[in-house]
Amino acid sequence: MxxxxxxxxxxxxxxxxxxxxxxxxxxxxxxxxxxxxxxxxxxxxxxxxxxxxxxxxxxxxxxxxxxxxxxxxxxxxxxxxxxxxxxxxxxxxxxxxxRAEIVDLWEEREANLRKIRAKEAMMEEREKKRRKYGEGNPGKEVKDPDGDEEEWLLDDQDDDDVPKFSNLGKEEVDDSQDGDQVKVGSKALYDCIYPFLTxxxxxxxxxxxxxxxxxxxxxxxxxxxxxxxDNFLKSDEDREEEAVKHVPLSSRQRLCINPSVARLSSLSAINDRCSELQQSKTKDKCQFIPKADNLAQTHQFRDNVHATLPDIEDLHGLGKTLQVCPYYASRTAIPGAxxxxxxxxxxxxxxxxxxxxxxxxxxIVIIDEAHNIMDAIANVYASEICLKDLVRARLLLQVYVKKFGKKLKGENRVMVGQVARVVDGLRAWMENALGVKADQGIVDPNALLKHKGIDQINLFKLIDYVQGSKLAYKIEGYAARIETQGGTKPGTPFSSTPVLHTLLSFLVSLSNLSSEGRIFYHKVGGKEHEDIKLSYLLLSPTHAFSSIASKxxxxxxxxxxxxxxxxxxxxxxxxxxxxxxxxxxxxxxIPASNLCVWTLSSCHPKSHANRTEFEFSYQRRSDKSMVRELGLAILNICTAVPDGVVVFFPSYGYLDEVVGVWNEADGTHPASIWSKLQNKKTVFSEAKGGSSDDLLERYGKAILDEDPSATAARPAAGARGALLLSVVGGKMSEGINFSDRLGRCVVIVGLPYPNINSPDWKARIEYIESTTLQQLTECEAPRPRNEAVVAAKQAARDFYENACMRAVNQSIGRAIRHRNDYASIVLVDRRFGTDRIRGKLPGWIQGGLVNGSENGGLGQMMSKLSGFFRGKQ
CATH class of the missing domain: 3.40.50.300 (P-loop containing nucleotide triphosphate hydrolases)
Structure with missing residues (x-):
């Protein structure tokens, strides 16, 4: 370094x-x-x-x-x-x-952008005055076109479905998705930018x-x-700042300004409707798409983007002001950004x-918050579908065919029939799987595709057809029209839930099955309303990410x-x-004196004859005596630590189990641990599916001595701050800042290992072992088979353990948020004292660890914490 x-x-x-x-x-x-x-x-x-x-x-x-x-x-x-x-x-x-030519062009471009910034500032000031005096005109309303039934009819496949825009230049930029195109002439794009295209x-x-x-x-x-x-510039006056050229990109869902599209409930429906409004046969084409007659507005949009460092909301507002589509117009700003x-x-x-x-x-590619990157890649390629989705999809198909079946010709008739066969085949497999004893497992794709002869259908061709014809949008859109006209109550089969888009995503996964992916089934819901879900999981991000890293x-x-x-x-x-x-x-x-990290392996020091170690492994975590000792440790922590204490548990289920034990009265102590905790601090507990914003607000109020909500357990007079019981991987473990008084102590209970017996983790472990073994035995210098097997198993173990430690580290990181902040961190589990686990903590946490703390007990920890916080008063 x-x-x-x-x-x-x-x-x-x-x-x-x-x-x-x-x-x-x-x-x-x-x-x-x-x-x-x-x-x-x-x-x-x-x-x-x-x-x-x-x-x-x-x-x-x-x-x-x-x-x-x-x-x-x-x-x-x-x-x-x-x-x-x-x-x-x-x-x-x-x-x-x-040199002079380069500088002249650069100065011209920068002067143009300065004028735009000045104009923007003037307009903002004028708008402030209008709002102050109650003036201002409402924005121009764009008429929402009332489509008729012909809107939902499939186009004949002999027609040319590629949208056609005026040829605006000799060279064109072609941005297409699912068959839609927007073309803007190169001269229009590059004037006032060349030769500064980055x-x-x-x-x-x-x-x-x-x-x-x-x-x-x-x-x-x-x-x-x-x-x-500098030596190109004509004078020192030219050496002024050059504003950064930035363009934010986002989905149609965030940028669309066409009311007939933006009102749709799902991204997939919005994408299809947008493409539909660009088709050559559509009567009500989208008026905002960049084209010959709004070229000036498109250029103005691009230049405003380069001049103003906008965010997504700014782009949306600019598009509405200029009456040009922000989603497509933002692409014209990419070359000069x-x-x-x-x-x-x-x-x-x-x-x-x-x-x-x-x-x-x-x-250059910069990926921030990159601890999420492998999960993010898996999520991008993931898909799932439930049996109830397929039941609804089949009913929507029936309704559509009943209305338009006689008008469907040639390929349309064949392909709609094939979609119905796929729905029936997947449905038959899932209904059979409901009778299987196991609640979850890995699915053999060959067995899945044999039902109703799905394996005889060319899935690649079917997917292309569904995407190109906008079949999912047309069927679901027609169903939604019936629902609206008939006043059908929400929750009926004609729901706007995009089940056919969900099916399409799952078919894409089916067609791309490889050694890197697996399909799983999982039973969901209770016995009375039992459902089953098929899900596709990408096991390895290597191939998906290589297209980025290699370029x-x-x-x-x-x-x-x-x-x-x-x-x-x-x-x-x-x-x-x-x-x-x-x-x-x-x-x-932060200075080293602002952090205290303690590993609490037991309530008793290592020399104690009756020392019982904390180990919250799956096999031991239900030991009630250990859970009670944990409660006493947290009770002591709440005594020594002012303001906010946040405790992270491995799962919601275990958090509920622990609270249940703490609520039990001990024979020797009539007052429960739970009631003692309530006497020390206001206690809050994170619930699965609950609102994190509401919980955090009430927790903060309790610490800042405002009246807490009546739903919180109030402490006795003289108690300080609040205690928040949360879950690693839950809503409080990432993206929430427990800075200053909100998080003077973070307690991690146990190691939150994923369930290694779940089908998805079994598949991950098996995949890593098999691919590692293959790499070690087929490389230029292959290892002996027995050594390679050991190394492969260790690679899988490391991956499993690293997933656990990334979650722990994210929770730990909630505490210290700025230079003047200070906090203590208590790691409650004997395994945190091992070199292997400690080596996977962030460097700054390792640096704050109290040497030998894993051999001390609760008494030594209390002395350390008390001294730490006394020094901060």
Whole structure:
């Protein structure tokens, strides 16, 4: 790491504040990974509260602007070499003219964007005055077209279903998804941008829309120098800041401004209806799609995007103002953007990237909150369908065929019949499976497809037909029309639930079955309303992620809790050379005195003759005496710790079990542990499916000495703060900040291992063992079979254990949120004292561990905690 910092020591990252040492270390590492390029991977951990997002922005954009300047300098050097036979004064004049051309174009573009920003600021000020004086005109209403029954009739398949837009230029950009096209002339796209089309761009992705919004607000903080070299500029006055060009991408669901589309209930229905309104035979075409007669508005949209650093809401509002589709118009801003933000699914799925015109070749990919990345990939490719969905789908098909059957001709009639056969076949298999004794298991795809002769149907052709004809949208749309006209109550078979879109997603999974995926069945619901669900699970993210890693110049995986690291290298980049992977685990910005981490292995010290160790394994966790000792430990913690204490349990079921034991009266102590806890602090408990926002609000009020809700258990007079009982992997374990008084102590009870006996985890373990064994025995230097088997089993065990520890680390990370924060962390389980488990904790947690705490008992811990908090008063 010292070599990295030395190599880039003099770089100004343009951080808006004075960066901490850990931030400098983080930025130097990011810059170095991007500078090396050539498929480099950076896996970087920087605790929440250390300014990770801002550090990513400053490092990446500093590198990008540096790289642009170097590119211009190289172009001048190349030009000079081509004129080497000319006199020096001729060469110098030519190069001077070339530099001036570059600067003139750059100045023209920047001046144009400054005018737009000034106009935007003036309009915002005017709008504020209008609101102040109660003025302002309501937005123009767009008529919602009333379709008739012909809207739901399938087009004859002999017709050309590809939408046609006016040819606006010799070259065209084609962005298509499910058969829809939008074409915009290249000249229209590139005027006032060329030659500043960014050769390298930064694609930044995160898990949620709110996280992307927070990133964009951080993107507005720093200022960066121009992207042209200083020696190209005409005067010092030209060396002003150059605004970052940013475009946020999102789905139609968030960006559509057409009322007849936006009102639909599901993303799949919105996508199909949007495509439908672009078809050549549709009477009421969407008026907002970029085309020849709204080209000026499309250009204005693009330039406004480049000028204003917008978020998704800004794009939606801009589209409504200019009366042009934000979803399609935002694509015109991609070529001139430096930073493109987008949610996980739009980056991780190749079909989504292709639809948006995203080209990763040679570009930078930054994945934030990357501890979720493997689960995110699995979720993108996952699909499921229930028996009740199939029953509803069959009824919708019957209703549709009854109305339009005589009008269906040729391929339409055949394909609708094949969809019905697939529904019947899957339904027959699932009805048979309801009689199987096991509640869950792995499905043999060959057996599944044999029912009703599904295996005789070309699923690839059927999927293409359903997507191209918009069959799912037409059938469900017609059913919804009947429901609306007939006043049918919600919950009837004519529900707007997109069951045929669900079926289509599952058929795509069926057609893409490989060694990396499995299908499972799972019985759901009670005996009276029993249902069964089929689900597809991607077992390995390697192949899905390789299309990103193999194309990008560099990929940065960043997160607050990335530990343990080896899963990413083993399962995302298994074939990448070690020298292409850089890892970093940053320390925290807090001083060491602000963190106290204790491993509580037992209530008694190691020397005690009757020492009973805490071990909340599946086999031992129901031991009532151990659960009572846990309650006494937490009761003592609540005595020593002021304000908020958050306790994380392995599961909701175990949390309920523990509370049940704590409510029991002990023969020697008439008052239950539960009542004693209530006397110490206001007690709150997370419920599965409950509202996290409401619970957090009531918890916060109790700590801040406001009147807590009547639903909370109130403490006796003199008690301090509140106790929150939560679940690892639940709503409180990620995305919720227990900063300052809300989280003075985080307690982790046990290790939340996934259920290894569940079919999906059995399949994962089996897959990792088999693929690892194959790799070790078929490589250039194969291992002996017995050694390879042992190594394969260890690889599967590590994956299983790492999944547990990532969840633990996320829960731990809820406490410390900024430099002046302080907290204690108590790890209750003897296994936290082993080197193997400790090695999988984040570096900053390991640094805060009290040496030998696993051998101490409750008394020593209480002394340590009391002293820690006394020092903070």
């Amino acid at each position: 010292e070599e990295i910092i030395e190599r880039t020591r003099n770089i100004d990252f343009h951080h808006p504040f004075t960066p901490y040492d850990v931030q400098l270390q983080f930025m130097h590492t990011v810059y170095n990974v991007l500078e090396q390029g050539n498929g480099q991977i950076g896996i970087l951990e920087s605790p929440t509260g250390t300014g990770k997002s801002l550090s990513l922005i400053c490092a990446a954009l500093t590198w990008l602007r540096d790289h642009k300047r170097k590119t211009y300098e190289i172009s001048i050097d190349t030009a000079a070499n081509s004129f080497k036979d000319e006199p020096d004064w001729v060469v110098e004049q030519l190069l001077k003219r070339k 050769r390298q761009q930064i694609y930044y992705t995160s898990r949620t829309h709110s996280q992307l919004t927070q990133f964009i607000s951080e993107l507005r903080r720093p200022a960066f120098p121009p992207s042209v070299p 430096e930073v493109i933000t987008l949610p996980y699914p739009l980056l991780l799925q190749k079909s989504a990237r292709d639809a948006l015109g995203i080209k990763l070749d040679g570009n 990008a110049r560099a990929v940065i995986l960043a997160g607050g809790t990335m530990s343990p690291f080896n899963d990413y290298t083993a399962h995302l980049f298994p074939n990448l050379a070690p020298e292409k992977i850089t890892t970093l685990s940053c320390g925290h910005v």
